[in-house]
Amino acid sequence: MLYISIILGCVLGAIAGINAPIISYTYSSYLAIAIIAALDSVFGGISAIIKKNFDLKIFLSGFFGNAILSMLLTYLGEKLNVDIYLAAIIVFVNRMFLNLGVIRRYYVEKIFNKKNNINNEEKK
Numbered sequence: 001m002l003y004i005s006i007i008l009g010c011v012l013g014a015i016a017g018i019n020a021p022i023i024s025y026t027y028s029s030y031l032a033i034a035i036i037a038a039l040d041s042v043f044g045g046i047s048a049i050i051k052k053n054f055d056l057k058i059f060l061s062g063f064f065g066n067a068i069l070s071m072l073l074t075y076l077g078e079k080l081n082v083d084i085y086l087a088a089i090i091v092f093v094n095r096m097f098l099n100l101g102v103i104r105r106y107y108v109e110k111i112f113n114k115k116n117n118i119n120n121e122e123k124k
Contacts, residue, residue: 033088
């Protein structure tokens with residue numbers, strides 16, 4: 001079910017991206033930081049599913065809260081003429097890599113445990 005949802009989301013995103021208007025340069029930094037924040041929430045949600053402590057309310061509040069906060073930081077940085085959004089990018093990308101590490105370890109262990117079980121059954 002999870003894989004079907006991911007594939008469906010990718011297809012719908014590609015269709016929407018093809019038909020969407022081009023974002024002006026003025027708003028591109030806001031959109032970029034919002035996408036990074038949203039991806040961080042998605043990887044965090046997948047990691048929470050693996051750890052079996054996923055909560056939809058926490059996921060949705062983090063998804064929208066992180067995106068809005070990051071866009072507000074970008075706006076504040078533009079008004080102060082300081083690149084505050086770089087701090088948000090560093091934090092979100094670091095968390096994405098940490099969550100990706102959890103996801104990768106889970107699937108690598110799952111594959112090797114499955115392979116070891118098959119080898120142990122063949123030896124018997």
